[in-house]
Amino acid sequence: MSDSAQPSPEQVRGHLQAAETPALLMLVAHLTDDPSVLRPQWRPDPDLLPATGLDAETDAAAREFCFAALEPFLADLSGWPAEPSATVLESIAAWALDRSAGEDADLLRVAFVPPGTDPRAPKWTKDELDPARPMRVAIVGAGLSGLMAGLRMKQAGVDFTILEKNDDVGGTWYENSYPDCRIDVHSHIYTYSFFPHDWPSYFCRQDVIFHYLRAFAEENGLLAHIRFGTEATAAAWDDEQQHWAVTTKGPDGTARTEEFSVLVSAVGQLNRPMIPRIDGLDTFDGPVFHTAQWDHGVDLAGKRVAIIGTGATGVQVAPAIARAAESLTIFQRSAPYLQPTPELRQDVPEAERALLREVPLYRAYYRFSIFLPRAIGRLAAATVDPAYPPTEHAVSAANEKLRELLTGYLLGQIEDRPDLAAKIIPDYPPGAKRIIRDDGTWVATLKQDHVELVTKRIARIDGSGIHTEDGHYVPVDVIVFGTGFNASDFLMPMKVTGAGGVDLHESWGIDACAYLGLTIPDFPNLFCMYGPNTNLLLHGNLVLFIECQSVYLLSAVEQLLATGKSSLSLRRDVFEKYRDEVGEAGAMRVWGWSKTHSWYHNAEGRSTVMWPLSAHRYISSTQAVDPDQYEFR
Secondary structure, X not given: OOOOOOOOHHHHHHHHOOOOHHHHHHHHHHHHXXXXXXXXXXXXXXXXXXXXXXXXXXXXXXXXXXXXXXXXXXXXXXXXXXXXXXXXXXXHHHHHHOXXXXXXXXXXXXXXXXXXXXXXXXXXXHHHHOOOOOOEEEEEOOOHHHHHHHHHHHHHOOEEEEEOOXXXXXXXXXXXXXXXXXXXOXXXXXXXXXXXXXXXXXXXXXXXXXXXXXXXXXXXXXXXXXXXXXXXXXXXXXXXXXXXXXXXXXXXXXXXXXXXXXXXXXXXXXXXXXXXXXXXXXXXXXXXXXXXXXXXXXXXXXXXXEEEOXXXXXXXXXXXXXXXXXXXXXXXXXXXXXXXXXXXXXXXXXXXXXXXXXXXXXXXXXXXXXXXXXXXXXXXXXXXXXXXXXXXXXXXXXXXHHHHHHHHHHHOOXXXXXXXXXXXXXXXXXXXXXXXXXXXXXXXXXXXOOEEEEOOOEEEEOOOEXXXXXXXXXXXXXXXXXXXXXXXXXXXXXXXXXXXXXXXXXXXOOOOOOEOOOEOOOOOOEEEOOOOOOEOOOOOOHHHHHHHHHHHHHHHHHHHHHHOOOOEEEOHHHHHHHHHHHHHXXXXXXXHHOOOOOOOEOOOOOEOOEOOOOHHHHHHHXXXXXXHXXXXX
């Protein structure tokens, strides 16, 4: 969104008092073009970025140096150079991470986005390549991925239509409206890199993210291209005509079939709620609903409530339920690891918001300091070391170190309640399931007198309560499922038929796979956004991956227009080599090795969801379509 008018030097001086020291030093190095200002004694703790981790005296000295160095630059912010020299940027990264840039150098160009720029926008238009050729693109879904794909098509002048089953944009951020629903990624990196926002909280709530996506659609003229209340039910490739026939069901239930040159699935992974099969569930007399389908007409005040599931959603919503309900019983299959995040529910102070809003170059480095270490991530801590040897306790020395850190955080909160230890300390290696951000609220909720954490399996449900396998009976008035999504069921329930009549879901079986999560042999001109094996745990950024996918998608469309070909289809040998590589790598990551069940796994315990390689690998592989990997017609 647009930045406000340039503040006065006095205002900037005041704003800078709210700056984080690492980003402040990066800004000084940028403006002075002098990497020597990044002194070793001022180096931050990479695990604490954007904060510094320095002692108060050292931090104060660094800040005073920065204020003095910036003084000559305050009179005219518009004269600041938008981009640093390559030497300075590499020095900033090496200093902040306390390591040589090395392979990370490729990440720098995506981690630092100069204010007011959109470096991954297409550099071509359809009119320049083939103005007379008809080309229509169907994009299924108007969430984070679909809006990104739509913008890129619009920038390239390609005719596109977004088909959205809901009544508004946002996808999961439209559908999930349960109490205290919020992002568990830093708000300032859960954004399109070129479309910043004045975030009110460090980890924003659902409504804020929804309005961000709505504003993105409005400001970029995407709403006119979206058909709301329209569900894509089937898509079939016509070999002879070389196009997709896409069948939709409109708001009035009427079916309609249209022809499109390119089909983009942007339905995501977390869009189909999963409710487990429990004997007797249909006999329960009270309200029953999934968190992704929250029933706002149910008043929980004075009610005995049960929530089933302690994943990211359960940990978020249970404290809110506890504040309203007479009693809350939480049913847990396996305890979650929690990542200490004191600022999880904190608002960004107004002075800091003003700085981020009015000094865009500082904002770019603030984002950089959050983004870069998380894009590189902790893949080593999720990697199996056969010599360790790996167990369901830990899979490597690095994994054990992470386990000790996270377990210590939990134990430190229950010194007054040691009886909780057996219930809240996970019995699997960290990373086998999602690690959930926490500010102490979860354990504090479990300690309340009217809250009970049950770890025995549910045997059955009757009209008024829940029976566990050990014979315990819990009378309840309301049942809430926080059991996640059918994340492995990609593109469901749409029926997709490719070349030669191949059914996509039959060809996949339960092991969905697409090259880079994007393309599949025998399915010409079909591209998946946030497709198989593109989810991230400790080593990347989802929005970055979506931006990379849009670059690859536009490169494919450019190839079709530039060559005059009507379709491109991934070569099977390329697909099989990639599938084997991702499968072998996934088996050596903790989520693939551990027998602990999570939504990362399909029915056979294999992960078709997670990206097991480095972020660097994904970025480099999605820069452009390699024509040699495709068959053109």
